[in-house]
Amino acid sequence: MNTFILGLIVVAYLLSLAYLGFLGYKKTTSASDYLVGARQMNPIVMALSYGATFISASAIVGFGGVAAAFGMGIQWLCFLNMFIGVVIAFIFFGLRTRRMGAKLNVSTFPQLLGRHFRSRNIQVFIAAVIFIGMPLYAAVVMKGGAVFIEQIFQIDFNISLLIFTLVIAAYVIAGGMKGVMYTDALQAVIMFGCMLFLLFSLYQVLDMNFTEANKELTAIAPLVPEKFKALGHQGWTAMPVTGSPQWYSLVTSLILGVGIGCLAQPQLVVRFMTVESSKQLNRGVFIGCFFLIITIGAIYHAGALSNLFFLKTEGAVATEYVYAQFTIPYDGGFRRFRYYGTYKPRSRDKLTNVIRLGVLFSILVSYIICYMLPHDIIARGTSIFMGICAAAFLPAYFCIGYL
Numbered sequence: 388m389n390t391f392i393l394g395l396i397v398v399a400y401l402l403s404l405a406y407l408g409f410l411g412y413k414k415t416t417s418a419s420d421y422l423v424g425a426r427q428m429n430p431i432v433m434a435l436s437y438g439a440t441f442i443s444a445s446a447i448v449g450f451g452g453v454a455a456a457f458g459m460g461i462q463w464l465c466f467l468n469m470f471i472g473v474v475i476a477f478i479f480f481g482l483r484t485r486r487m488g489a490k491l492n493v494s495t496f497p498q499l500l501g502r503h504f505r506s507r508n509i510q511v512f513i514a515a516v517i518f519i520g521m522p523l524y525a526a527v528v529m530k531g532g533a534v535f536i537e538q539i540f541q542i543d544f545n546i547s548l549l550i551f552t553l554v555i556a557a558y559v560i561a562g563g564m565k566g567v568m569y570t571d572a573l574q575a576v577i578m579f580g581c582m583l584f585l586l587f588s589l590y591q592v593l594d595m596n597f598t599e600a601n602k603e604l605t606a607i608a609p610l611v612p613e614k615f616k617a618l619g620h621q622g623w624t625a626m627p628v629t630g631s632p633q634w635y636s637l638v639t640s641l642i643l644g645v646g647i648g649c650l651a652q653p654q655l656v657v658r659f660m661t662v663e664s665s666k667q668l669n670r671g672v673f674i675g676c677f678f679l680i681i682t683i684g685a686i687y688h689a690g691a692l693s694n695l696f697f698l699k700t701e702g703a704v705a706t707e708y709v710y711a712q713f714t715i716p717y718d719g720g721f722r723r724f725r726y727y728g729t730y731k732p733r734s735r736d737k738l739t740n741v742i743r744l745g746v747l748f749s750i751l752v753s754y755i756i757c758y759m760l761p762h763d764i765i766a767r768g769t770s771i772f773m774g775i776c777a778a779a780f781l782p783a784y785f786c787i788g789y790l
Contacts, residue, residue, distance in 0.1 A: 400577075401554065404570050408558025411566025418738040421563030422494035428568055428661040434671030436571035437658050438678040441472060441649065442578065447686055448531040449765030450641075454690025455705040456615075457637050458604075458623030461690075465683045467646030473675040476650055481659040481668050483787060488660035496653040499660075500783050509783065516779050517653050520772055522749050526756035527768035529555075534762060548757060556750050560743050564661060579678060582685035589689055589696060600692055607694065610704050623691050640770045648773025651780035 415421050428436075454461045484499065491502045497517065501510025529551060536547035558566045593600055601624060608622030619631020627633035649655065662668050694704040701708050760768070 403573060404554060404558055407569035407573060408562040408566040411558065411562025411564075411569055414565050415563045415739065418742060419494060420565065421739045421742055423488070423657065424564045424568060424661040426489060426661060427663050428565070430662055430667040430670040431674060432568050432572045433658055433662050433667075434674035435575035435678065436568040437473075437655060437671065438675055438682070439571040439575040439578065440654055440658070441468065441652075441679065442682060442686075443528045443531070446683060446769075447578070447582075448535050449527075449767075449769060451686050451690040451693075453641065453766045454687040455693045457620075457627070457633065457641075458625070458691045458694075459601075459688070460626045460637055461641065461687045462684065464642045464646055465680065465687055467642060468649065468683055469676050469680045471646055472649040472655075473672060473679060476655070477659075477668060477672045477675065480650065480656075480784070482665050484656060484659040485662060485665060485668055487787060494657075494660070496656050496780075499656075500780075500787070503787050504783070513780065513783075516775070520775055521653070522752040522756060524768065524772040525749070525753035526760055527765055527772070529753055529757045530760055530762065531765045533757070534765075548754070552750065552754050556747065559750070560746050563739070563742075564657075568658075568661065575678060579682050582682045582689070586685040586689050589692055593692070593695055593699065595695075600695060603695055604691065607698065607704065610694075610698070610707075612704075612707050615706065623694055640774075641766070644770045644774045644777075647781075648770075648775075648777035651776045651784050652773065653776070653780070656784070 417425070419425050450461065450464075487503060488494075488499055491499065493499045493502055495514075497510045497514040500513050501507060529548065532551045533544060533548035536542070536551055537544045540547070558570050562569070590596065590600060593603075595603060605622060605624040608625070611620045611622060615633070619628035619633040621627060627637060659668060662671075694706070697703060697705040697708045
């Protein structure tokens with residue numbers, strides 16, 4: 388693809404985001420519109436937005452790199468993402484969250500827990516954790532997006548981060564939840580198509596079918612770097628040795644940490660409150676499952692197969708090649724893998740503008756933090772944030788519907 392065609396695609400994409408953000412802005416006249424889409428979002432848009440928010444740049448860039456390092460074992464996380472992140476989340480948590488959110492007239496996760504337990508302290512605690520943790524997580528996602536732009540367009544990281552931040556800030560601040568969910572839905576469709584294209588293109592480059600590629604990936608197990616073998620790595624189609632350092636990193640931090648931690652993600656929970664009825668919420672289950680299992684599965688599969696790609700094109704497996712190229716410090720954990728969404732407005736609720744200022748402040752803080760984070764933080768930072776959410780929020784969130 389030449390530069391001109393790529394440029395046209397990028398311009399069309401940015402114009403689409405601008406239009407959808409403006410559409411959200413026109414339809415946002417109150418705090419309820421801004422925070423939960425007036426509880427009248429289309430269930431298909433909600434499901435696609437949920438999936439796009441679930442994945443983000445951390446899955447594509449960070450966990451794609453982790454798959455290249457750990458291999459197919461990371462696919463267990465794909466299963467948990469679908470089963471716990473969609474089926475359990477929608478059916479056992481989402482339905483109660485939607486009903487309770489409407490009954491208590493709340494628009495945020497801290498409000499939901501605080502009013503349910505009639506505790507101002509709980510609400511303040513949840514809000515404080517989100518206030519501190521969310522800019523850190525947002526910085527990790529921004530890092531992933533900026534690295535992706537840097538590698539694709541071969542531009543300076545500082546410029547790619549600035550572009551990425553400005554694009555996000557424009558439709559998030561102006562369009563609120565409606566603008567975010569409209570653009571999420573578009574980006575979900577794009578991600579779905581691109582991940583399938585990436586996977587099938589990889590098979591074409593390798594000149595192998597699914598079975599042949601996986602057999603070959605199994606056959607190159609002896610090429611696992613010695614430093615990885617010492618930590619329990621047994622090849623890219625096998626789990627690490629049970630009880631080894633790599634096994635604990637893969638199973639506890641990644642598969643269980645992210646797989647269970649996704650249940651109590653504030654940015655995901657609030658999407659349950661954006662639809663009008665439980666029937667509409669149920670419609671999103673199949674869409675969410677189908678989107679996640681295909682998209683995430685393709686990302687992780689392509690990440691593992693990248694070892695064959697690098698072996699064919701560079702003469703070394705991906706982990707060995709990247710380590711040699713970037714001289715990443717090796718510390719025994721997964722942090723060593725550096726892999727690098729003129730109009731005259733109507734009168735609006737003043738609270739909405741206050742919220743916009745708060746969002747702007749959070750984006751600026753995340754932008755600054757992003758410069759302080761190393762490139763290899765993407766997958767690790769995501770798992771840490773989800774672990775914190777599970778530990779801090781999940782017990783209380785579970786009690787909402789069952790105690």
